[in-house]
Amino acid sequence: MAILEIVRIRRGKFRRPGWFAFLARCFGLLIAGLMVLIIWEVGRAAWLSIHTFGFSFFTSSRWDPVHDVFGALPFIYGTLASSLLALIIAVPLSLGIAIFLSEMAPPWLKDPVSFIVEILAAIPSVVYGLWGIFVLAPWLRDGVEDWLGNALGFLPFFQGPRSGIGLLTAGIILAIMILPTITAISREVLVAVPQSQREAMLALGGTRWETIVRVVLPYGRVGIFGAVMLGLGRAVGETMAVTMVIGNQPKISLSLFSPAYTMPSVIVNEFSEAVTQLHLSALMEIGLILFAITLLLNIVALLLVRRIGTVPVQGGRM
Amino acid sequence: MLHGMKVRDLNAWYNDNHVLKNINLHLMGGKITALIGPSGCGKSTFIRCLNRMHEVIRGGRVRGEVWLEGENIYGRRVDAVMIRRRIGMVFQKPNPFPTMSILENAVSGVCLHESLNTNGLAERAEEALRQAALWEEVKYRLDDPAVSLSGGQQQRLCIARALAVKPEVLLMDEPCSALDPASTLRIEELMAELKKTYTVIIVTHNMQQAARVADHTAFVYQGEVVEDGPTSEIFTAPKDPRTEGYITGRFG
Numbered sequence: 363m364a365i366l367e368i369v370r371i372r373r374g375k376f377r378r379p380g381w382f383a384f385l386a387r388c389f390g391l392l393i394a395g396l397m398v399l400i401i402w403e404v405g406r407a408a409w410l411s412i413h414t415f416g417f418s419f420f421t422s423s424r425w426d427p428v429h430d431v432f433g434a435l436p437f438i439y440g441t442l443a444s445s446l447l448a449l450i451i452a453v454p455l456s457l458g459i460a461i462f463l464s465e466m467a468p469p470w471l472k473d474p475v476s477f478i479v480e481i482l483a484a485i486p487s488v489v490y491g492l493w494g495i496f497v498l499a500p501w502l503r504d505g506v507e508d509w510l511g512n513a514l515g516f517l518p519f520f521q522g523p524r525s526g527i528g529l530l531t532a533g534i535i536l537a538i539m540i541l542p543t544i545t546a547i548s549r550e551v552l553v554a555v556p557q558s559q560r561e562a563m564l565a566l567g568g569t570r571w572e573t574i575v576r577v578v579l580p581y582g583r584v585g586i587f588g589a590v591m592l593g594l595g596r597a598v599g600e601t602m603a604v605t606m607v608i609g610n611q612p613k614i615s616l617s618l619f620s621p622a623y624t625m626p627s628v629i630v631n632e633f634s635e636a637v638t639q640l641h642l643s644a645l646m647e648i649g650l651i652l653f654a655i656t657l658l659l660n661i662v663a664l665l666l667v668r669r670i671g672t673v674p675v676q677g678g679r680m
Numbered sequence: 681m682l683h684g685m686k687v688r689d690l691n692a693w694y695n696d697n698h699v700l701k702n703i704n705l706h707l708m709g710g711k712i713t714a715l716i717g718p719s720g721c722g723k724s725t726f727i728r729c730l731n732r733m734h735e736v737i738r739g740g741r742v743r744g745e746v747w748l749e750g751e752n753i754y755g756r757r758v759d760a761v762m763i764r765r766r767i768g769m770v771f772q773k774p775n776p777f778p779t780m781s782i783l784e785n786a787v788s789g790v791c792l793h794e795s796l797n798t799n800g801l802a803e804r805a806e807e808a809l810r811q812a813a814l815w816e817e818v819k820y821r822l823d824d825p826a827v828s829l830s831g832g833q834q835q836r837l838c839i840a841r842a843l844a845v846k847p848e849v850l851l852m853d854e855p856c857s858a859l860d861p862a863s864t865l866r867i868e869e870l871m872a873e874l875k876k877t878y879t880v881i882i883v884t885h886n887m888q889q890a891a892r893v894a895d896h897t898a899f900v901y902q903g904e905v906v907e908d909g910p911t912s913e914i915f916t917a918p919k920d921p922r923t924e925g926y927i928t929g930r931f932g
Contacts, residue, residue, distance in 0.1 A: 469738075558775040562838070564736055566789030566845055567765030576788070580779040 404653070408646035410639055419647060425612040425628075427636070432644035434651060436612035440529070440622035441652070444604060445597035447533030447618065448540055453590055455537070456544035463545075464552035465574055476549070483542035491606030494535045499526035499607060502534075507619055522617040525609070530618040532608040536600055540593035547592065551585030552578055595656055601626035625652045682879050683749040683848050684709035685730060690744035692725050692734055699725050701903045703744070707849075707896075712871055712880040714894030714911065716887055718931065722903040723883045724772075727851050730881065731767035732760040748849065765793055767849040768842030773858045774834035776826035776841070783822040785837055789845040808844035811877075812836045813870050832863025839870065843878075850874060852882040856889065868893050887927055891915050899923045 411419065415432060422433025459479060463472055503526025514520045555578050563573040579586070609621020610631060625648050636642040685707040692700035699722045707713045707730075715723040728734040729742055732753060745752045753763045768789075776785045786805040790796065796804065805822070809815040814836040818829070826837055835855060842850060852871075856864040871893050874880055884890050890897050891911060898908035899922075907920045918924040925931055 556775075558771060558773060559777065561733065561736065561771065562775045562777065562841075563788070565731065565733060565764055565769040565771075566792065566841065567761055568789070568792050569761050572792055576792075577777055580777070583779070 401650075401653070404646055404650050408643055408650050411643035411647040414640060415644075419644075420651075423612070423614060427632070427638070427641050430638055430640050432640070434625070434644070434648050436614050437623050437625045437628050437648060438651065438655075439614045440608065440612075441598055441624040441626070441655070443622065444529055444532040444536055444608065444624060445594055447529060448536030448597045449590065449594055451533060451537035452541050452544055452593060456541050456589075456593070457548055457586070459541075459545045460548035460552055461574060461578075463549050465570070465578065476546075479542050479545050482538065483546075487539070487600065487602040488606070490535050490539060490603040494531055494603060494607035495527075498534060499531050502526045502531055511619070518616040519618050522615065522619050524619045525621070527607060527609040528617075528619050528621045529608065532604045532622070532624075533618070535603050535607055536597045539600060539603065540596050543596055544589045544593040547589035548582070548586050551582040551589065554585075555581045591659060595659055598656055598659065599626060599652070601630050605630055625649075682709035682877075684711075684879055685849060685881075686745075686747040687730075688745040688747070690726075690729060690746060691742070692722075692729055693739075693741040694725075694737070695739040699903050700729065703905050705898055705905050705908060707879065707881055709879045710875060711895040712875050712882060712893055713896040713898065714890035715881070715883045715898050715900055716885070716890050716926075717900035718926065719885065721900045723900045724853055726900060727769075727853050727881060727883045730849070730851055731764050731769055733764070733769065735760070765789075765845055766847055767851060768845060768847035769851045770835070770838050770842055770853065770855045772854045774831055774838055776829070776834050776837050778825065778827045780826060781823045782818050782826050782829065782837060785826040786840050786844055789841055793845065804844050805840075808840040809837075811843050811874070812840035813866065813873070814840055830863070832859050832866060835859060835863065835867060836870070839867070843874075847878065849879045849881065852880065854883050854885060857885065864889075887915075899926060901926070 411432065415422070419432065419434050420438070421435060422431075423435045424431050424433045425436065426432070459475070463476060467475060503524055507520075507524035507526065507530065510520045511524060559577050559581055560573050563577045564570075568576065604624050605627040608624060608627060610623050610627055611621040612623045612628070613620070615622070629645050629649055629652075632641070633645055636645055687703055687705045687707070690700055690703040691698065703726065715726060717723045725734055730746060730753075732742075734740045734742055742754065745754055747753070748763075748766065751758065753767075777788060780788060783802070783805050786808055787801045790801065790804050794800075806815060806819075809818065814833060817833060818824075818837075821828075826834065829837060835858075839850075839855075856867055859867070868889065871880055871882070875895075882890075882894065894911045896908065897911045897914040899906045899914065899918075899920075901922055907914065907918060907923045914923065915927055918927060
C-alpha cells in the first residue's frame with residue numbers, strides 16, 4: 363500500500379510539469395501551421411493567375427505586363443539553368459576541397475582552409491552581386507567568354523554575343539555561394555567514414571587515391587548527395603546576387619552568354635510596380651512554383667537518399 | 681618452402697611514445713606464430729609494422745628492418761603499397777565494405793592489382809571464399825550486400841578478401857575478439873588450413889587460442905619480445921619469469 367502510494371506520488375511528480383510539454387508541442391505545431399498558412403495565403407493570392415492562364419502559365423514564354431499576359435517558362439528555365447550550371451561548377455570543386463581537407467591536408471593547414479571556405483558563406487549576397495558586376499562580369503566578357511566562344515563555339519552553349527552579363531556569370535556566382543555548404547557537409551561526411559574502412563583498402567595494397575575513390579567516397583555517397591541537394595536548394599532560391607548579374611531578360615536561350623531571368627529575380631524586381639491584380643497574382647504564382655520546386659527537390663532527394671542509403675549498421679548481427 | 685619474415689632491431693613510435701624497443705624475431709614460413717601479451721604491450725603495433733600499416737596512423741614512426749624473402753620491406757626503394765599486397769591483413773573488427781556486395785568485397789583487392797575479366801574475377805572470388813570456408817554459405821547470395829552477413833561470416837569474408845590477392849603472409853590482428861565462440865572456432869579451424877599455403881601471424885589476447893592454433897608463440901611485454909619459441913615450450917616451460925607470470929595469470 364505504502365509502496366503504491368510512493369509510486370503514485372513519484373509518477374505525479376514527473377508528470378505534473380505538463381506545461382513544458384504542452385508549450386513545446388505548441389511551438390512544434392506552430393511551425394507546421396505557419397507553413398500551411400504561407401501556402402494558403404500565397405495560393406489564394408495566386409488564384410487569379412492560376413484561374414486565368416491555367417497550365418499555359420508553365421509553357422508560355424510571353425511575359426507582358428502591358429497587355430496583362432503572363433507565362434513563367436523563361437523564369438523557370440533561368441532558375442534551373444543557372445542552378446544546374448552552379449552545381450556543375452561547384453560539386454567537383456567542393457568535393458575536391460572536402461577530400462583534400464579530410465584525407466590529405468596536414469593538420470596545420472586544415473583549420474585555415476576550412477575557415478576560409480566557411481567565410482565565403484558569411485559574405486552578404488549583395489556583395490557577391492557587386493563583385494559579380496564590377497569584377498567577374500568584365501573579366502568574363504573580355505577574356506573567358508572569348509576564349510570559350512572560340513574554342514567551343516560549335517556547341518550551342520557558347521554562341522552569341524558576349525556581354526559578361528548572363529547565365530554564365532550567374533552560374534559562377536552561385537557556384538561560389540553554394541561552395542561552402544557542399545564543402546562543409548561533404549567534409550563532415552568524409553571525416554565520419556571509419557578509419558577501419560580506409561585501413562581495409564590500404565591493407566589490400568590500395569593506394570591513397572584508390573582508397574578514396576573506392577571506399578571513402580562510396581561510403582559517404584548518401585551524405586554527399588544530401589550536401590549537393592542542400593546546395594541546389596540554396597542556388598534555386600538565391601535572389602540578390604543573381605538578380606544583379608543575370609541580365610533580367612525573360613528569354614530562353616541555350617547560350618550561357620545570353621541574359622536570362624530567374625523566378626526570385628522577377629519577383630523582387632516587379633512586385634513593387636505590379637499595378638494590375640493579374641500581374642501581382644502572376645508573381646504570387648511564380649512564388650508558389652518556386653516553393654513547389656524546392657519542395658519537390660527535397661522530396662526527390664529524400665526518396666533517392668532512402669533508396670541508395672541501404673547501408674545497414676555494420677556488424678549488427680554476430 | 682613458404683617465406684618467413686625476419687625482424688631486426690625494430691623500433692616504433694607514436695609521436696614521442698616509444699612503443700616497440702629493439703625487436704628481433706624470426707617468423708617462420710608456413711607456420712602460425714602467435715603474439716601474446718597484456719593489452720597495451722605493443723603486439724598490435726608490432727603486427728602493423730609487418731606490413732607497413734603503422735606509418736598510416738598520424739604520428740606513427742618506424743625504424744629497423746623487416747625482411748621478407750631477402751627484401752627489407754623498410755628498404756629505401758620499397759613501395760609500401762606493393763608490400764601490403766604481398767602481406768595481407770585481417771583486422772580486429774570485421775570491416776567489409778558496406779557499399780559492395782559479397783562478391784565485390786571478395787575481389788575488391790584483386791581489382792586493384794590485376795585486370796581480370798568477369799569470369800576470372802568470379803573464379804578468384806570462389807577460390808578465396810572456399811579457402812576462407814565461406815563459399816557454401818554464400819554461393820547463392822553473392823550479390824547480397826556484405827553487411828547482411830553475420831559478424832563471423834563478415835570476418836571470414838575479410839579473410840577471403842585478403843587471400844584473393846594471393847599474399848605470401850597473412851597477418852591477423854585479434855581476428856576473433858569481436859566474435860562469438862562458434863565463429864571463433866570456425867576461424868581457428870580455418871587457420872590450421874591456411875598455414876598450408878600461407879605464413880600466418882596472429883595477435884591474440886587469448887592465451888588458450890594461442891595454445892590451440894599456434895606453432896610458435898612470442899610473448900610481448902612493454903614493447904619488447906621477452907621470449908619466443910615453440911608454443912608447447914612457452915606454455916609448459918617458460919624461461920623468463922615474466923612469461924611465466926603472464927601465462928599463469930599473475931598479471932595481464
